[in-house]
Amino acid sequence: MAENKIQLTKKDRLAVAWRSTFIQGSWNYERMQNGGWCYALIPAIKKLYPKKEDRAAALKRHLEFFNTHPYLASPVIGVTLALEEERANGAAVDDVAIQGVKVGMMGPLAGVGDPVFWYTVRPILGALGASLAISGNILGPILFFVLWNAIRWAFMWYTQEFGYRTGSKITDDLSGGLLHDVTSVASMMGMFVLAALVERWVNISFVPVVSKVKLSSGAYIDWNKIPLTHAGLQKAFTDYQNGLSLTSYQTKTLQDNLDSLIPGLAGLLLTFLCMWLLKKKVSPIVIILALFVVGVVGHVIGLL
Amino acid sequence: MSVISIILVVIVAFFAGMEGVLDEFQFHQPLVACTLIGLVTGQLIPCVILGGQLQMIALGWANIGAAVAPDAALAAVASAIILVLGGQGAKGVGTAVAVAVPLAVAGLFLTMIARTLAVPIIHFMDAAAERGDYHKIDFWQIVAICMQGLRIALPAAAMMFIPTASVRAALNAMPDWLNDGMKIGGGMVVAVGYAMVINMMASREVWPFFAIGFVVATITDLTLIAIGALGLALSLMYLTLTKKAENNNGGNGGNGGNGGDSLDDILNDY
Numbered sequence: 001m002a003e004n005k006i007q008l009t010k011k012d013r014l015a016v017a018w019r020s021t022f023i024q025g026s027w028n029y030e031r032m033q034n035g036g037w038c039y040a041l042i043p044a045i046k047k048l049y050p051k052k053e054d055r056a057a058a059l060k061r062h063l064e065f066f067n068t069h070p071y072l073a074s075p076v077i078g079v080t081l082a083l084e085e086e087r088a089n090g091a092a093v094d095d096v097a098i099q100g101v102k103v104g105m106m107g108p109l110a111g112v113g114d115p116v117f118w119y120t121v122r123p124i125l126g127a128l129g130a131s132l133a134i135s136g137n138i139l140g141p142i143l144f145f146v147l148w149n150a151i152r153w154a155f156m157w158y159t160q161e162f163g164y165r166t167g168s169k170i171t172d173d174l175s176g177g178l179l180h181d182v183t184s185v186a187s188m189m190g191m192f193v194l195a196a197l198v199e200r201w202v203n204i205s206f207v208p209v210v211s212k213v214k215l216s217s218g219a220y221i222d223w224n225k226i227p228l229t230h231a232g233l234q235k236a237f238t239d240y241q242n243g244l245s246l247t248s249y250q251t252k253t254l255q256d257n258l259d260s261l262i263p264g265l266a267g268l269l270l271t272f273l274c275m276w277l278l279k280k281k282v283s284p285i286v287i288i289l290a291l292f293v294v295g296v297v298g299h300v301i302g303l304l
Numbered sequence: 305m306s307v308i309s310i311i312l313v314v315i316v317a318f319f320a321g322m323e324g325v326l327d328e329f330q331f332h333q334p335l336v337a338c339t340l341i342g343l344v345t346g347q348l349i350p351c352v353i354l355g356g357q358l359q360m361i362a363l364g365w366a367n368i369g370a371a372v373a374p375d376a377a378l379a380a381v382a383s384a385i386i387l388v389l390g391g392q393g394a395k396g397v398g399t400a401v402a403v404a405v406p407l408a409v410a411g412l413f414l415t416m417i418a419r420t421l422a423v424p425i426i427h428f429m430d431a432a433a434e435r436g437d438y439h440k441i442d443f444w445q446i447v448a449i450c451m452q453g454l455r456i457a458l459p460a461a462a463m464m465f466i467p468t469a470s471v472r473a474a475l476n477a478m479p480d481w482l483n484d485g486m487k488i489g490g491g492m493v494v495a496v497g498y499a500m501v502i503n504m505m506a507s508r509e510v511w512p513f514f515a516i517g518f519v520v521a522t523i524t525d526l527t528l529i530a531i532g533a534l535g536l537a538l539s540l541m542y543l544t545l546t547k548k549a550e551n552n553n554g555g556n557g558g559n560g561g562n563g564g565d566s567l568d569d570i571l572n573d574y
Contacts, residue, residue: 021328026429026448028422035426039445042438056436063426063433070327118366119501122330126359128528129335133356136349136394140356141339148330184509185539191502191510192535195517196528198498201360203491263522270492274499285374285409287496288361292402295489300481304488 005089006048008081008164015043017160020077024070032067037077044081048088058084061095068106069113074156076105078163086167112183120190121151127197202267206254208303213250220245305345305388305464312344314461317381321456322449324377324415332377332456334358334404341384350394351384357401357490358383362408364497375411377456379404385463389471398487399475405493414455422448513538 019040026035041062049055068076079101087093129144221239226232240246258265277287298304305313316337323332330336335355342351358380365373383404390396425448432440502514516538520531 022326022445022449024326024328025322025452026422026425026445027325027419028426029419030423030426035422035429035441035445035448038429038433038441042442046438052436055438056433059433059436059438059441060430063430114366115505119364119504122333122366123363123497123501124528124532126333126335126363128532130356130359130363131528133335133339133352133359135356136353138339138348138352141335141352144333144335144359145330152328181543185536185543187505187507188510188513188539188542189532189535190505192513192517192538193528193532194498194502194505195514196521196531196535197363198495199518199521200528202495202498203488205488262519264518267495268518271495271499271502274495275503278496278499278503284496284500285405285412288405288493291492291496292405292486292489295487295492296482296485299485299488304485 006085008044008047008085012043012047013081013160013164014157016040016077016081017074017157019043020073020156020160023073031063031065033070033073034063034066037066037073038062040073040077041080041084044084048084054088061098064099064102066102066106068110069117071117071152071156072109072113072159073106074160075163076102076109078160078165079105079167081160081164082167115183115190116186120186120193122148123190123197124193127193127201131201198267198271199264202264202270204266204270204304206258206266206303208254209251210254210257211252213252215245215248215250220248222248305468309345310461310464313341313385313464314457316340316344317460318453318457320377320381321453324375324411324456325418325452326449332380334362334376334380337377337380338384341381341388345388347388347393350387350397353394354384354387354397354400355380357397358404360494361401361405361490361497363494364500365408373412374405374408375415376408378411378414378459379408381456381460382407382463385460386471386475389464389466389468390475391468391472392475396475398483398490399478401490402486411456414459418452418455421451425451 019042020036023033023036023040025039027033028035038059042059045055045058045062049058062080066073080098083093083098083101087098125144125147129140132140132143134140221236221244223236226236255266274287278284295304316331319331319340320337321332323329331340335358338351338355338358339348342348342355345351358376362374362376362379365376383400386403387396387400390399392399425444428444429441432438432444506514513535517531517535520526520534526534
């Protein structure tokens with residue numbers, strides 16, 4: 001067999017990696033990512049199986065059910081490429097082995113991809129971009145788009161190559177420490193940043209005035225005693241800078257009171273409420289619509 | 305809107321629709337989709353602001369397994385078109401955000417329809433595989449992706465043929481209290497996305513990180529990048545320390561295999 005061994009070149013593997021970008025394109029309720037998976041492998045199948053019946057068998061083999069995180073499909077593709085290559089060169093790799101590797105890897109890998117990409121990297125990059133964009137800064141979207149795609153493409157290519165090099169051994173590597181470390185660092189860092197986002201971006205402001213205290217003289221600027229001259233204005237502004245109040249009353253809203261406990265407390269409580277509702281299986285859409293109603297009603301009655 | 309703008313908006317919508325299912329380049333994220341629509345209609349800055357606000361709401365929306373999230377693509381594209389047609393500039397952002405949410409629900413149904421329509425496409429692929437005809441499989445894959453693109457492009461095209469004047473009139477008819485109330489609601493809605501993410505990630509082990517993060521964020525001088533760096537550093541320290549502790553335990557018990565097993569257990573729990 002050694003005289004004409006068929007090998008996948010880097011060009012072939014790049015073609016597969018590029019096509020795997022479209023793995024979810026024909027996502028369907030019957031076999032989920034199967035169409036995209038087969039589509040991704042076609043350059044390799046074309047090269048490895050010149051005979052028509054072999055090719056048909058390979059295509060059918062890769063139209064079986066498959067579903068994982070779209071980026072974490074890359075290491076599985078890498079391993080499958082290695083296995084198919086051995087098979088095409090006469091090794092005894094049967095359908096069951098290939099199917100077994102695919103199914104065995106897709107579950108645990110999806111469990112890594114969702115928290116790392118959807119729940120850590122995207123919220124963090126998204127919030128970073130959005131916080132710039134809200135003030136009208138075009139850098140926000142650009143930063144998000146460029147960073148995300150750089151990370152995504154690097155991840156997909158290197159994990160596919162890693163899978164290809166290590167072949168079927170990858171399943172052992174994955175149950176080792178590295179993947180676990182990545183997931184746990186992602187979830188810790190994710191929680192840390194999420195808390196910061198809750199503090200910064202969940203905006204509730206309770207406007208009712210809870211106290212109105214008459215200030216003692218000397219604690220506010222007494223406008224009747226300020227002469228409207230240059231010197232007088234200068235004194236008024238200096239007083240203001242020194243922290244004197246502009247009016248003779250000090251008003252405190254409900255929000256000021258809450259903020260003196262810790263700023264953002266109301267937003268935090270609202271987030272906990274949403275978490276609880278979600279756990280009670282209330283649809284997020286219902287909660288979102290309800291919050292808009294609360295916003296409008298609260299504003300009309302003068303609470304928010 | 306000029307003919308060229310209309311065509312470009314439809315193309316942007318097509319890409320957003322594709323990405324709504326692919327989830328790769330992120331053209332469907334409001335931050336990107338709204339910005340692109342702003343770019344092709346010449347209203348860049350208001351659309352960037354809209355994208356930022358919608359992105360904050362959509363942070364936790366993700367397609368997990370077979371579950372479909374509210375559709376960020378339709379929400380982003382349609383509300384950006386409304387913002388542009390309304391002609392209120394940055395002032396109209398609050399209203400556009402409120403419009404986006406029901407649209408995200410409508411988009412959810414369109415996504416489900418498209419994913420069901422993909423089932424017969426898979427059967428065409430089966431038939432092609434039987435004959436060893438990979439060109440046909442390529443063809444049907446591309447058809448499926450285009451179908452997802454049209455899912456957003458068609459509604460977007462339809463929206464642009466609503467006369468600008470009637471959109472403007474409808475937006476102007478909104479009383480101030482409704483507008484302001486919607487803005488206040490928009491400030492709170494963000495919490496839902498965060499709650500979804502926290503529910504997914506929270507475990508007893510990571511709650512202290514949440515507490516520290518919240519307290520640190522009250523220091524307004526710290527930017528998000530600074531907070532991210534701090535979070536990463538703390539997580540890495542924690543990881544190193546737990547590893548050291550695990551090694552010590554393994555040494556004391558005289559059983560090196562223990563550490564590996566517990567790691568496996570944790571991984572299996574995911």
